[in-house]
Amino acid sequence: MLQLVQIELYKIFRKWRSYIGFIAIGVLGVIIQIAMLYEGQKSLDFMTQNLRDSFVFVGNLLNGFLVSYLILNMLTVHIPFLIALVAGDLLAGEATAGTYRILLTRPVSRFKVVSSKFIAGNIYTFSLILWLAIVSLGVGAILFGFGELIVIRTGSVLILDRADVLWRFLLAYGFAALGMSVVCSLALFFSSLVENAIGPIVSTMAVIIVFIIVSAINIDLFKSIRPYLFTNYMLSWRLFFSDPVDISKVLEAVLILFGHIIFLFSITAIIFKRKDILS
Amino acid sequence: MIIEDKVIEVRGLTKDFKEIRAVDSLSVNVYRGDVFGFLGPNGAGKSTTIRMLLTLIRPKEGSIKIFGKSLMEDRNDILKDIGAIIENPAFYNYLSAYKNLEILSRMSGREISSNKIMETLETVGLKERSASKVKTYSHGMKQRLGIAQALLHDPELIILDEPTTGLDPQGMKEIRDLINYLSKEKNKTIFLSSHILSEVEQVANRMIIINKGKTVVEGKVQELLDSAEMKVTIEVDDVEAAGQLIKDSGWAGKLLSINNNKMVFDVKTDEIALLNKYLVSNNISVSSIVPTRSLEEYFLKITNESN
Amino acid sequence: MKGNIHLLKLIFLFLIIFYSGDEVQSQTKDPDEILTKVKEAFKIVNDYEVDIHIKVDVNFLKVPDSNAKLYFKQPDKIYIESEKFVLLPKQGLNFSPLALLNEKYTALYDREDTIRGVQTCVVKVIPIGNTSDVILSTLWIDQSRDLIIKIESSRKPLGTFSIDFTYEKYNDEYEMPSTMIFTFTIDRMRIPRGMNGQLDVEEEADSEKSGPREGKVYITYSNYKVNQNLSDELFESTEMDGKK
Numbered sequence: 001m002l003q004l005v006q007i008e009l010y011k012i013f014r015k016w017r018s019y020i021g022f023i024a025i026g027v028l029g030v031i032i033q034i035a036m037l038y039e040g041q042k043s044l045d046f047m048t049q050n051l052r053d054s055f056v057f058v059g060n061l062l063n064g065f066l067v068s069y070l071i072l073n074m075l076t077v078h079i080p081f082l083i084a085l086v087a088g089d090l091l092a093g094e095a096t097a098g099t100y101r102i103l104l105t106r107p108v109s110r111f112k113v114v115s116s117k118f119i120a121g122n123i124y125t126f127s128l129i130l131w132l133a134i135v136s137l138g139v140g141a142i143l144f145g146f147g148e149l150i151v152i153r154t155g156s157v158l159i160l161d162r163a164d165v166l167w168r169f170l171l172a173y174g175f176a177a178l179g180m181s182v183v184c185s186l187a188l189f190f191s192s193l194v195e196n197a198i199g200p201i202v203s204t205m206a207v208i209i210v211f212i213i214v215s216a217i218n219i220d221l222f223k224s225i226r227p228y229l230f231t232n233y234m235l236s237w238r239l240f241f242s243d244p245v246d247i248s249k250v251l252e253a254v255l256i257l258f259g260h261i262i263f264l265f266s267i268t269a270i271i272f273k274r275k276d277i278l279s
Numbered sequence: 280m281i282i283e284d285k286v287i288e289v290r291g292l293t294k295d296f297k298e299i300r301a302v303d304s305l306s307v308n309v310y311r312g313d314v315f316g317f318l319g320p321n322g323a324g325k326s327t328t329i330r331m332l333l334t335l336i337r338p339k340e341g342s343i344k345i346f347g348k349s350l351m352e353d354r355n356d357i358l359k360d361i362g363a364i365i366e367n368p369a370f371y372n373y374l375s376a377y378k379n380l381e382i383l384s385r386m387s388g389r390e391i392s393s394n395k396i397m398e399t400l401e402t403v404g405l406k407e408r409s410a411s412k413v414k415t416y417s418h419g420m421k422q423r424l425g426i427a428q429a430l431l432h433d434p435e436l437i438i439l440d441e442p443t444t445g446l447d448p449q450g451m452k453e454i455r456d457l458i459n460y461l462s463k464e465k466n467k468t469i470f471l472s473s474h475i476l477s478e479v480e481q482v483a484n485r486m487i488i489i490n491k492g493k494t495v496v497e498g499k500v501q502e503l504l505d506s507a508e509m510k511v512t513i514e515v516d517d518v519e520a521a522g523q524l525i526k527d528s529g530w531a532g533k534l535l536s537i538n539n540n541k542m543v544f545d546v547k548t549d550e551i552a553l554l555n556k557y558l559v560s561n562n563i564s565v566s567s568i569v570p571t572r573s574l575e576e577y578f579l580k581i582t583n584e585s586n
Numbered sequence: 587m588k589g590n591i592h593l594l595k596l597i598f599l600f601l602i603i604f605y606s607g608d609e610v611q612s613q614t615k616d617p618d619e620i621l622t623k624v625k626e627a628f629k630i631v632n633d634y635e636v637d638i639h640i641k642v643d644v645n646f647l648k649v650p651d652s653n654a655k656l657y658f659k660q661p662d663k664i665y666i667e668s669e670k671f672v673l674l675p676k677q678g679l680n681f682s683p684l685a686l687l688n689e690k691y692t693a694l695y696d697r698e699d700t701i702r703g704v705q706t707c708v709v710k711v712i713p714i715g716n717t718s719d720v721i722l723s724t725l726w727i728d729q730s731r732d733l734i735i736k737i738e739s740s741r742k743p744l745g746t747f748s749i750d751f752t753y754e755k756y757n758d759e760y761e762m763p764s765t766m767i768f769t770f771t772i773d774r775m776r777i778p779r780g781m782n783g784q785l786d787v788e789e790e791a792d793s794e795k796s797g798p799r800e801g802k803v804y805i806t807y808s809n810y811k812v813n814q815n816l817s818d819e820l821f822e823s824t825e826m827d828g829k830k
Contacts, residue, residue, distance in 0.1 A: 007382050014373055051647075051673075054747075054770060058654060059671035098369030102428060105333045105365075106386040107358040148650075148671035159671060161650040243648055277335035 008120035021082035029135035063147035064140025087187035088200030095195035179234035185264035292341035303492035316486030324492035362434035368425025372414035418445035617693035627732035644801025
C-alpha cells in the first residue's frame with residue numbers, strides 16, 4: 001500500500017495543476033498580509049471602536065496571530081476549490097487519459113487502488129493546510145511579530161495571552177485539515193462517477209456553496225437541516241479560539257466530519273469496485 | 280494421450296449493457312503455447328470480452344478460468360502473469376516512458392530492475408527516447424510502449440488487442456516476428472485480437488470468430504481454412520472453350536467470373552486438383568492456378584452467414 | 587412641678603436649636619473649599635512610576651490578567667509600558683482630580699456618608715459647557731486625608747461608571763492609590779460582527795437577548811517610585827494607545 005500511495009503522490013505532484021493551490025495560497029496569503037500591514041490598524045481600530053470609548057489599549061493587537069486568524073476565516077471557500085481541483089481529478093483523470101486500462105489490469109485490488117488515491121489526496125490536502133499555516137504564521141511573524149490575539153464575535157470580545165495562542169492555532173489547522181478532508185472525500189466520490197475532472201470539481205463546489213447558503217438563511221426549514229450539513233462543522237476550528245474551549249462541541253464536530261469521510265469513502269470504494277471500465 | 284493445458288477457459292460468458300446483449304453465452308478455450316486469433320466484426324463483443332478477461336468489466340453470467348484458477352477468486356495472482364494491450368494504449372503523458380514503466384513495474388507484483396525496464400524499451404525500439412515525456416510520442420511510439428508494458432514483467436499470457444495499429448509495415452513485421460518469437464521460443468500464450476486478418480493468418484494457430492456476442496466458429500486456423508471454400512484464379516489459353524466447357528458441366532455453379540484469360544472459381548482446397556484434371560482432360564491448357572484463399576474472405580463469408 | 591416642666595421645655599428647645607444649628611452648619615460646608623483641599627493634596631506628588639496589575643471582570647470581555655508599568659506626571663500626563671497587550675479603563679486610569687476640576691463646574695455639597703468604614707463627605711460636580719461628555723460626577727471625599735475614595739460619573743451616551751480607590755502611605759509621606767476598582771455599565775455593546783462571521787447563528791440571538799452589560803476592572807498598584815523627576819520626553823512616546 002505504501003508503494004501505491006507513493007506512486008499516487010508522485011503522480012499528483014508531477015502535475016502542474018497541483019501547484020495552483022500552493023501558489024494561490026502563497027500569493028493570497030502574502031497579499032492579505034501586506035494589505036493588513038498598511039490598512040490593518042485602521043480596520044482593527046474600527047472593529048474595536050466601541051471598546052476604545054471606555055478602554056485604553058496598550059500594546060499592539062495587530063500581530064501575526066490576528067492576521068493568521070483572519071486569513072483562516074477568509075479562505076474557507078477558496079481552499080475547498082483548490083482541493084477539489086486535485087481530488088476531483090484523481091479518478092476521473094484516469095478515465096479521461098485512458099490510463100484506467102493499464103492501472104486496473106495490474107495485480108492490485110481496486111480497493112487498494114482507490115484507497116491509495118484517497119490517502120494521497122488527503123496527504124495533498126494536509127500539505128496545503130500546512131503550507132497555509134507556514135505562510136500565515138511564518139510571514140505573519142516576520143511582518144508583524146506575535147502578540148495577544150483578539151477574537152471579536154457579536155456580543156463578546158476575547159483577548160488571548162500570546163502564550164495561550166499557538167497551541168490553538170495548531171489544533172485549528174488540524175481541524176481545518178479534517179474539514180478539508182471531507183471536501184477531498186466528496187470530490188473523490190464525484191470523481192468515481194464520471195470520466196471528466198471538470199464535473200467533480202464543479203459538483204463539489206456546488207454542494208459546498210449550496211450548503212453554506214442554506215446554513216446562512218435563517219428560516220425554520222433550513223435551521224432544521226443545518227445540523228446535518230458538513231459545512232456547518234467545517235468552521236468549527238473557531239471553537240479552539242474560545243475560552244474555555246467547548247470540548248463536547250469540538251468532539252461532536254470531529255465525529256461528524258469523520259463520519260462524513262468514512263461514509264463518502266465507503267460509497268466511493270463500492271462504486272469503484274463495481275464500475276465497468278469502458279473508457 | 281496428450282493432456283492439453285488450458286490457459287484460458289471461458290464458459291457461458293454473458294454481458295448486457297442496458298438492453299443490449301454485448302456478449303452472449305460465449306465459451307472459449309485457449310491452450311498453452313497457442314497464438315489464438317480472436318476475431319469478429321465491429322461491435323461483435325471482442326473488446327468487451329477482453330475487458331472481462333482483464334477484470335475491467337464484470338460479467339453478468341458465466342465463468343472465467345485462467346491458468347486453471349477462477350478469475351473472480353484469484354484475480355491478483357492471475358494478473359501477475361498477464362500482459363495486455365487494450366486498443367490504443369494510454370499512459371501518463373506528463374511522465375517519461377521510463378517513469379511510466381517504472382510505475383507499472385512497481386505494481387506488477389514482481390521485482391523488476393531498471394536494467395530490465397531499459398532492456399524492454401530497447402526491445403521495442405524506444406531506448407533512445409526513454410527519458411522523453413510520452414506526450415511527445417507519436418502514435419506508433421505509444422503503440423510500442425504499450426507492447427513494452429505488456430512484456431515488462433515476463434507474463435505467461437499476453438493479450439493483444441490491435442497491437443499493430445498505427446505501425447508502419449516494418450513495425451507490423453516486427454510485431455509479427457515478436458509474436459512468433461514469444462510463442463515458439465518462449466512458449467508464451469498469445470491471445471490476439473486484430474481486424475488485420477492477414478496478420479492473424481500469418482501468426483495464429485487457433486482462432487475464434489464471434490458475431491453479435493456469440494461464437495460463430497472456433498478451431499485451428501488451418502483446418503478451418505482448409506474446410507472453407509476459396510477463390511481460385513485459373514489462367515487458360517482458350518478461355519472461350521474453357522468457359523463453354525464449364526458452363527455445360529457440374530462446375531458451373533462454382534464459376535464466379537471470366538476476365539480475359541482468367542476464370543475465377545469458388546472451390547474447396549481439395550477440389551482444385553479435380554478442377555484442373557477436368558480442364559486438362561478436356562484439352563484446355565492451364566497456364567496457372569492461383570488460389571486466393573484468405574482469412575478475410577472466409578471471415579466475411581462466415582459473418583455474413585451468421586447475420 | 588410647673589418649674590420642672592418649664593426647664594424641660596428649655597432643655598428640649600436648646601437641644602433642638604443645638605442640633606438644628608449643627609445641620610445648618612453642615613448644610614453650609616463649602617464644596618469648593620473641600621475640592622480645593624483635594625487639589626492641593628494631589629499636587630504634593632509631582633510624578634511617580636508604579637507597577638500595576640490589571641484584572642478585567644466583564645461579562646462580554648475576556649482578557650487575561652496583565653502587568654504593566656505606569657508613569658504619571660502632573661497635571662495629567664500618563665504613560666503605560668507593557669511587554670504584552672493591556673486593557674485599561676480610560677476614565678479611571680488617568681483619573682486626576684486636577685483634570686476633572688480644572689474645567690468649569692458647579693459643585694454642590696450633598697451629604698455625609700460612610701464607605702468601607704471611612705467617613706466621607708459627598709460632593710456633586712456638574713461640568714459647565716459642552717467640553718466634557720461627563721454629565722454629573724459624585725465624589726466621596728475623605729476629608730481627614732483630602733482624598734477622593736470613590737467617584738461616580740454619568741457620561742453620555744455610554745452610561746455610568748464608578749471608581750473605588752484605596753490608599754496606602756508610601757514612605758510615610760505620600761498617600762498613593764493601592765487599589766482601584768473601576769465599575770461600569772454599558773447599555774448596548776456595539777461590537778462589529780464583521781471580523782469573524784458567526785460561529786453559531788444562535789449566538790447572535792442570545793447576545794441580543796442579554797440586558798445591559800456591566801463589569802469591573804481591578805488595578806493593583808505596587809512598588810511606587812515617587813517624585814523621581816520624570817522627563818517630559820517619556821510621555822511623548824506614541825506607544826501607548828489612548829493617551830491624552
